[in-house]
Amino acid sequence: MLVEKLKKMLDESSYDVVITNKLTGCGRGHDRYTQGMILPDQMRILIKDGLSPEERTKTLIHELIHESHPDWDEEAVEKNTQTLFESLNDEDKGYFMFYAQEAAHTQTNLTWQPSLWFTPEN
Numbered sequence: 730m731l732v733e734k735l736k737k738m739l740d741e742s743s744y745d746v747v748i749t750n751k752l753t754g755c756g757r758g759h760d761r762y763t764q765g766m767i768l769p770d771q772m773r774i775l776i777k778d779g780l781s782p783e784e785r786t787k788t789l790i791h792e793l794i795h796e797s798h799p800d801w802d803e804e805a806v807e808k809n810t811q812t813l814f815e816s817l818n819d820e821d822k823g824y825f826m827f828y829a830q831e832a833a834h835t836q837t838n839l840t841w842q843p844s845l846w847f848t849p850e851n
């Protein structure tokens with residue numbers, strides 16, 4: 730199941746979840762999902778500052794799905810994010826919220842490095 734695969738990624742690969750205000754206009758995907766970015770080389774998942782707990786959690790799930798299914802396009806990733814989030818039981822929802830909230834740390838002064846960012850597609 731997808732949910733088990735994503736939990737395994739968080740548990741075993743020790744991704745660092747970073748809340749940052751430096752995501753504007755950069756990143757993967759389109760419009761609202763420049764809310765997040767996954768940087769597998771650095772083992773970091775960046776989430777935009779100021780999102781509601783629910784949106785943070787969905788963004789985290791969205792970025793993990795990108796990593797687990799690199800062949801899926803943006804639409805498929807987002808569709809599966811919504812479906813998965815709606816189907817989470819309380820325990821699993823708490824699990825992802827923990828990583829998107831409690832375990833996440835805020836970093837408002839990430840130093841910009843070209844290697845950190847993807848070039849916007851258009």
Ligand SMILES: [Zn+2]
Nearest residue numbers: 757758762803
């Ligand atoms: Zn995306």
